[in-house]
Amino acid sequence: MPAMLTITDLAAGYGPVRALDGVSFTAERGRVTAVLGANGAGKTTLLRTISGLHRAERGSVDLDGQRLDKVAAERMPALGLAHVPEGRGVITELTVEENLRLGALGRAGKVDSSDLERVYGLFPVLADRRAATAHVLSGGERQMLVVGRALMARPTTLLLDEPSLGLAPRIVAQIFELLRGLVESESLTVLLVEQNARSALSIAHRGVVLNLGRVVADDDADALAADDQLRHAYLGF
Amino acid sequence: MQQLLNTALGGLTLGMVYAAFALALVLIWRSTRVVNFAQAPMAMVTTFVALVIVDAGHSYWLAFAAALASGLVLGAVIERVVVRPVEGGPEINAVILTLGLFIVLHALAAVIFGNRYRSFPAPFGVRGIEVGGTTIALTGFGIFTILAVLVTMGLLLLLFQRTDIGLRMRASAFNPEVARLLGVRVGRMLTLGWALASVVGSLAGLLIAGGSLVHPGYMDSVVVYGFVAAVLGGLDSPFGAVVGGLLLGLALSFVSGYVGSQLVALAALVILMLVLVLRPGGLFAQTAARRV
Numbered sequence: 001m002p003a004m005l006t007i008t009d010l011a012a013g014y015g016p017v018r019a020l021d022g023v024s025f026t027a028e029r030g031r032v033t034a035v036l037g038a039n040g041a042g043k044t045t046l047l048r049t050i051s052g053l054h055r056a057e058r059g060s061v062d063l064d065g066q067r068l069d070k071v072a073a074e075r076m077p078a079l080g081l082a083h084v085p086e087g088r089g090v091i092t093e094l095t096v097e098e099n100l101r102l103g104a105l106g107r108a109g110k111v112d113s114s115d116l117e118r119v120y121g122l123f124p125v126l127a128d129r130r131a132a133t134a135h136v137l138s139g140g141e142r143q144m145l146v147v148g149r150a151l152m153a154r155p156t157t158l159l160l161d162e163p164s165l166g167l168a169p170r171i172v173a174q175i176f177e178l179l180r181g182l183v184e185s186e187s188l189t190v191l192l193v194e195q196n197a198r199s200a201l202s203i204a205h206r207g208v209v210l211n212l213g214r215v216v217a218d219d220d221a222d223a224l225a226a227d228d229q230l231r232h233a234y235l236g237f
Numbered sequence: 238m239q240q241l242l243n244t245a246l247g248g249l250t251l252g253m254v255y256a257a258f259a260l261a262l263v264l265i266w267r268s269t270r271v272v273n274f275a276q277a278p279m280a281m282v283t284t285f286v287a288l289v290i291v292d293a294g295h296s297y298w299l300a301f302a303a304a305l306a307s308g309l310v311l312g313a314v315i316e317r318v319v320v321r322p323v324e325g326g327p328e329i330n331a332v333i334l335t336l337g338l339f340i341v342l343h344a345l346a347a348v349i350f351g352n353r354y355r356s357f358p359a360p361f362g363v364r365g366i367e368v369g370g371t372t373i374a375l376t377g378f379g380i381f382t383i384l385a386v387l388v389t390m391g392l393l394l395l396l397f398q399r400t401d402i403g404l405r406m407r408a409s410a411f412n413p414e415v416a417r418l419l420g421v422r423v424g425r426m427l428t429l430g431w432a433l434a435s436v437v438g439s440l441a442g443l444l445i446a447g448g449s450l451v452h453p454g455y456m457d458s459v460v461v462y463g464f465v466a467a468v469l470g471g472l473d474s475p476f477g478a479v480v481g482g483l484l485l486g487l488a489l490s491f492v493s494g495y496v497g498s499q500l501v502a503l504a505a506l507v508i509l510m511l512v513l514v515l516r517p518g519g520l521f522a523q524t525a526a527r528r529v
């Protein structure tokens with residue numbers, strides 16, 4: 001599989017704190033690449049640096065032949081990259097439908113109702129509550145809304161930040177099942193950041209394990225899941 | 238009966254102006270978390286722009302349009318030049334800067350336009366309309382005031398609720414980081430928010446000035462009531478600002494008409510304290526604890 005997203009020697013930090021220290025890996029086109037690691041390993045900083053919310057000190061990010069590391073965050077949707085923040089990224093003061101419409105404004109061209117209907121088809125729960133303020137949604141519904149909102153921009157690549165965060169195990173299983181279906185039907189490239197390594201590896205093709213800002217493992221998902229030592233040391237299952 | 242009606246009509250007219258002024262404050266607070274103390278002198282400056290145009294022999298309406306347009310530009314420039322550079326620092330910095338701007342604009346206006354009272358024209362009559370032989374306290378200009386504020390509010394509502402740009406502006410105000418991730422140019426939206434707020438403030442300034450006297454400090458008493466109205470409604474709610482303005486206008490008019498006009502400022506304070514004790518977030522606060 002050819003590379004869709006190539007990260008080379010990426011470094012970023014907060015003042016003297018080094019959050020990413022020379023991270024390199026690739027995410028293959030049409031595949032799910034999981035980024036795993038404990039709290040503080042640099043996972044969220046990695047996503048924020050790729051999508052331009054945080055400035056890289058060194059290194060490069062390449063999306064399908066295009067350099068991203070000097071591009072402003074607000075231009076990413078037009079380039080096909082959608083950063084899906086965890087469920088708290090729902091704008092709770094807006095309605096479900098306004099959140100979705102907002103998702104389509106970042107891309108070129110007009111929004112038409114077929115985009116909305118497509119997302120409502122994928123997440124019927126959202127269709128039932130389209131006029132409700134997003135603030136009344138449950139955690140699982142919020143997660144569906146942020147994913148649906150990202151799809152409104154018709155992205156090629158999704159950066160997913162902890163979609164399982166704060167959700168009950170049953171809902172987590174449901175969300176991952178939905179994601180697995182989406183990746184196949186939409187042929188999306190996904191970079192999935194997760195603390196819940198077991199769930200993430202169940203839908204990922206490859207996994208990258210971060211520890212203190214460095215890559216400590218980069219292998220097929222099955223191989224990572226089978227490596228007892230690595231699992232115990234970094235993945236907690 | 239007649240006094241009751243007149244008091245209510247006077248309160249309604251005044252309340253509309255407070256509502257417009259409170260709305261201007263809320264628009265800025267909601268998007269940039271800045272209490273804009275410079276709102277009154279900004280409106281004052283644009284009113285003087287109108288006065289210069291009227292004095293040059295042009296029509297009231299040209300002056301009116303020029304004042305609103307200069308309000309738009311002034312709001313945008315102040316956001317870019319004064320507020321933007323301190324963004325990301327402690328929030329009090331921008332507030333202190335608007336206080337500084339208050340003083341600077343006052344001083345500049347005194348230098349440029351003169352520090353004396355000048356009369357400002359009104360496009361409609363400022364005498365009470367006669368209904369069935371009795372004169373009521375509703376003037377032609379009063380009707381214009383009410384309509385102008387209602388139309389402005391209607392247009393803002395349409396902009397925010399029905400257009401893509403309004404959706405972008407609301408998203409930028411509620412969650413700037415998520416808005417950026419969705420491709421919204423948040424900086425531009427904040428500039429636009431300040432510009433629109435400044436237009437609404439200018440409108441309030443023109444409506445207060447109409448048929449009356451202007452002076453570099455003529456808006457300063459209005460700003461106090463505008464703040465009270467905005468806080469009454471809950472600083473986050475444009476709808477609350479409008480209701481707060483109307484309630485305050487009516488309440489103060491009744492205090493002035495039935496109790497004594499010297500007690501108006503005190504009454505405003507009492508109303509504010511009562512509301513804040515009973516509903517600390519204001520009458521219409523939806524998300525009292527949203528800030529993190």
